[in-house]
Amino acid sequence: MDSLTQIVLGAAVGEAVLGRKIGNKAMLYGAIAGTIPDLDVLASNFTDTVTALEIHRGFTHSILFSVLFAPILAFIVTKYETYKNAKDWSWLFFWAFVTHPILDAQTTWGTQLFWPFDIRLTFKNVFVIDPLYTLPFLAFLILTMFQKRNSKKRRLYNNMGLIISSSYLVLTLILKGFSFQTFTKEIAAQNIDHKEIETKPSPLNTILWTANVETKDAFLIGNSSFFDTNPIQFSKYLKNHHLLGDLANHPKIKRMIAISKGWYTITKKENTLYFNDLRFGTLSLQTNAQNFVFQYKIDVDENGTPFFTEITKEKKDAKKLLSDLWTRIKGN
Known part of the structure; x- marks a missing residue:
């Protein structure tokens, strides 16, 4: 998905994991973590076209990457942040990392979630930019930002953003099924x-x-x-x-x-x-x-x-x- 969508998703996940304890900083770090997997695009500056395409949405979009790098970033953050619970930070980075490729798997390019195994998950149920997914999600995230850290509304708004966006993805899978039937009937006709x-x-x-x-x-x-x-x-x-x-x-x-x-x-x-x-x-x-x-x-x-x-x-x-x-x- 596009960068804005991954930032919104990462911020919402960060809030869900650590928002009650550190407030809007959870969104900030979640947003940053949500964009890190896409740094694989930099490979195009150092290698040939074919290799860059193979690398794209590969290792950095895998569960293995999430498992390995979540504790590393947590260790770094605890060195300068006042909140020192490395386990909590690890969970924030892990979920922000792993939800990124799960969302990308809904697009045409797909992701190698199970890298190094050569399996590219691609469900092709959403376009890489989908306003109906991103904009409601963003609206709820903004509402969340302006609530007090321990406010019930803060948790409600963030959960609503996550639930509505996820429900929309389910709906797109259903719509994909209907469209597939339409095409198969037309091909037969x-x-x-x-x-x-x-x-x-x-x-x-x-x-x-x-x-x-x-x-x-x-x-x-x-x-x-x-x-x-x-x-x-x-x-x-x-x-x-x-x-x-x-x-x-x-x-x-x-x-x-x-x-x-x-x-x-x-x-x-x-x-x-x-x-x-x-x-x-x-x-x-x-x-x-x-x-x-x-x-x-x-x-x-x-x-x-x-x-x-x-x-x-x-x-x-x-x-x-x-x-x-x-x-x-x-x-x-």
């Missing part, structure tokens, strides 16, 4: 012979859902709103995996394919190959759009080793997508 289907919410909402459908030679992407009255239109993207040629056997290419979970296409422009991660679709609701959210140019060095360069996304595409979303959410 259109006689689409498919291998696999995955669904996820479109940006900033859980009313308009997107399905990725794998067929023998292509992937189909379609959108469905709960307010739709017409059949779903699917965009078709040929896999074109054969364009990789001998590169398909290179370890770095295989690692990139593993990262995408096999949901990728290859396109060729002016003798240059591009790797398109279909899990995140395109920055457009138009049929057969080509502005993929994650597209990587494939180059080969003098030693025959491929390397990837992410294509910069156009701001105008993002702005148009936001304007088109509202119209599409209301139905087709």
Whole structure:
């Protein structure tokens, strides 16, 4: 999830664990701890694209990280804070750490909660930024901040924020189930012979859902709103995996394919190959759009080793997508 959401979650967890004893400092440390797992993004400054993608939401988003680093930070904090109970501080950091990847597991990228085991949890029931999750949560957190440390209202407001936000996540799982049924019925009605289907919410909402459908030679992407009255239109993207040629056997290419979970296409422009991660679709609701959210140019060095360069996304595409979303959410 986005940084603001993780700050809010971390602050609320910190308050729940230690708020009665240290007041708003519990929120402060919870908020800080809630952002620490995302420091793995710094890896992109020191390594290649493929390795950075593998590291992202890996070790720092695991239970092991939470267990190892919670007591370390607790030890450091007790050296300068007046509250010296290391066990309490450890619990604050542990829960602020571990709830971060649990929330991230609800998104399309997922998390390696059980690192070092190669298991990426990804439920795909919320978009990485979801105002309906974050804003009510933030409102209750602000109310909590202005209550006295031992006030019953303080605990009530914080608990309400945690309960409402968690309940919303449960609701999104139910909505995901309904959308999945809608897509499977439509696929059957259109006689689409498919291998696999995955669904996820479109940006900033859980009313308009997107399905990725794998067929023998292509992937189909379609959108469905709960307010739709017409059949779903699917965009078709040929896999074109054969364009990789001998590169398909290179370890770095295989690692990139593993990262995408096999949901990728290859396109060729002016003798240059591009790797398109279909899990995140395109920055457009138009049929057969080509502005993929994650597209990587494939180059080969003098030693025959491929390397990837992410294509910069156009701001105008993002702005148009936001304007088109509202119209599409209301139905087709």
